[in-house]
């Protein structure tokens with residue numbers, strides 16, 4: 001890529017906010033039909049899908065919609081406490097999310113997918129670890145995580 005070309009954020013590359021909102025709307029409708037995940041999510045708030053879309057969008061370099069109006073990294077972590085998530089829950093969650101991304105035609109170039117999957121592995125493993133605790137010492141002001149292209153060095157150039 002030419003040095004003067006701006007590298008898009010993962011958020012831009014994925015298709016901006018409509019892509020993330022579409023992804024989580026369809027993903028959570030699958031989750032509620034999944035025998036393993038339905039019991040975990042059956043009491044989720046009506047805003048859940050949208051909040052998760054906005055959270056991931058912000059982590060990927062999008063607008064600060066989540067942290068400015070809906071929650072914080074601290075609050076997101078709190079939501080997982082005491083949920084006693086298992087590795088099976090985590091694997092199914094990731095599998096269904098990636099299946100939904102494929103169905104929606106989200107970018108499938110190696111660079112985007114390696115960054116996307118890397119984040120999902122990281123985030124879901126932390127969610128499982130946190131879910132074993134009922135309380136957690138954590139700075140309430142902790143900034144939102146940030147995720148970029150990582151070692152791939154930028155979007156796919158054929």
Ligand code: HEM
Nearest residue numbers: 040044045047048051052055076079089090093123124127
């Ligand atoms: C990258 C991984 C993840 C992210 C970014 C994420 C993000 C979030 C966010 C932003 C919330 C708060 C939603 C709100 O404010 O309404 C939340 C809640 C929750 N998450 Fe996650 N999550 C992740 C992984 C997981 C996994 C793997 C599970 C279980 C398999 C899970 C189960 C839940 C549950 C049960 C809640 C509470 C729902 C409610 O009561 O409304 N999360 N998550």
